[in-house]
Amino acid sequence: MNQPSVRFQYGGHVTFPVRYGWLPKGLSQMAREGTFAPSTDVADSLGLGSKMVESLAFWLSAMGLSDVPGDDAKRAGKSATGMAKLISANDPYCELPGTWWFLHLALARREGTVWSWFFNDYSERIFDRIGCTDSFVQHTKAKALRPASQAMATKDVSCLLSAYASRPGVDTVDPGDVGACPLRELGLVIRHEAVARFERSRAPIGVPPEVFLACVSLLSEETEKDALSLRELATLRRGPGRILCAGLDFVEEMTGRVGGKAFRGVTVDTSAGERRLEVPSRSVTEWLGDFYRRVGGAAS
Numbered sequence: 001m002n003q004p005s006v007r008f009q010y011g012g013h014v015t016f017p018v019r020y021g022w023l024p025k026g027l028s029q030m031a032r033e034g035t036f037a038p039s040t041d042v043a044d045s046l047g048l049g050s051k052m053v054e055s056l057a058f059w060l061s062a063m064g065l066s067d068v069p070g071d072d073a074k075r076a077g078k079s080a081t082g083m084a085k086l087i088s089a090n091d092p093y094c095e096l097p098g099t100w101w102f103l104h105l106a107l108a109r110r111e112g113t114v115w116s117w118f119f120n121d122y123s124e125r126i127f128d129r130i131g132c133t134d135s136f137v138q139h140t141k142a143k144a145l146r147p148a149s150q151a152m153a154t155k156d157v158s159c160l161l162s163a164y165a166s167r168p169g170v171d172t173v174d175p176g177d178v179g180a181c182p183l184r185e186l187g188l189v190i191r192h193e194a195v196a197r198f199e200r201s202r203a204p205i206g207v208p209p210e211v212f213l214a215c216v217s218l219l220s221e222e223t224e225k226d227a228l229s230l231r232e233l234a235t236l237r238r239g240p241g242r243i244l245c246a247g248l249d250f251v252e253e254m255t256g257r258v259g260g261k262a263f264r265g266v267t268v269d270t271s272a273g274e275r276r277l278e279v280p281s282r283s284v285t286e287w288l289g290d291f292y293r294r295v296g297g298a299a300s
Contacts, residue, residue: 008112008144010152012058014051017163017181022048023103026060027080027088035077036060060084062115064106064284082285090292098208098295100182102288105211108243109218112144114156119245120237125200132198133157165191165198188245201245210294212254213263214287215240216279227269227276230255 025046043053060066066078108119140147166184190199234241234248259268265280
């Protein structure tokens with residue numbers, strides 16, 4: 001019988017989804033001071049409450065923008081990663097949707113979290129809040145060294161849904177919604193308020209090809225396969241189908257887009273009647289750099 005083996009991280013967000021304007025504040029703070037350590041002074045200088053600045057510290061780490069994870073970060077501070085520096089140089093106000101797709105990729109691949117569980121392990125397409133929470137609790141009981149309590153699972157799932165769930169169609173910014181989260185604009189989870197249900201997307205819109213390629217590259221590295229079939233890309237854990245909430249049709253369409261000469265080192269091969277995609281092994285930061293070069297550098 002398999003024993004629980006994953007060290008899960010719960011909370012940290014202090015129930016706040018990342019908000020518009022938060023990450024630019026955090027990136028600026030790290031560029032200015034060299035680190036980001038939540039404190040009353042930092043909260044005052046950024047115009048945030050003490051709990052909000054603590055939440056911002058969490059989001060910087062969870063999205064791969066700071067390189068001192070865990071409890072030590074509160075004492076030692078967090079320094080900017082290569083990804084953070086690249087975003088600061090090219091999209092300092094985090095205005096480009098492509099930037100948020102890359103941040104989503106980093107978040108959804110963060111093992112031992114509600115984010116990774118939801119996008120890689122939770123299979124329900126249409127669900128309600130209570131059912132989703134119960135499923136997360138059961139998952140942690142089976143996999144986690146320290147299972148989530150019902151209260152903690154409720155907080156984590158609520159934060160995830162607040163961050164991602166948009167109204168049918170993609171949400172636009174509502175100036176009156178101070179808790180609005182840019183991740184809603186990705187349209188990955190739909191909120192049906194009339195029936196208190198949520199629906200996972202199967203045809204994401206606006207995914208940059210570099211995000212798709214980054215996801216394929218990481219999956220190839222983890223599976224130790226030079227080339228992956230389109231069905232594997234659509235179904236394997238931590239692959240683009242799971243992380244981008246995409247079906248086989250999306251994977252086929254995106255493979256057609258990236259299989260040309262525009263993306264160096266990317267090849268599509270057909271053997272035994274099955275197409276396979278081969279993508280060079282490169283870091284997420286390198287793929288993000290390719291994205292910024294393609295769209296013309298800094299956001300205007």
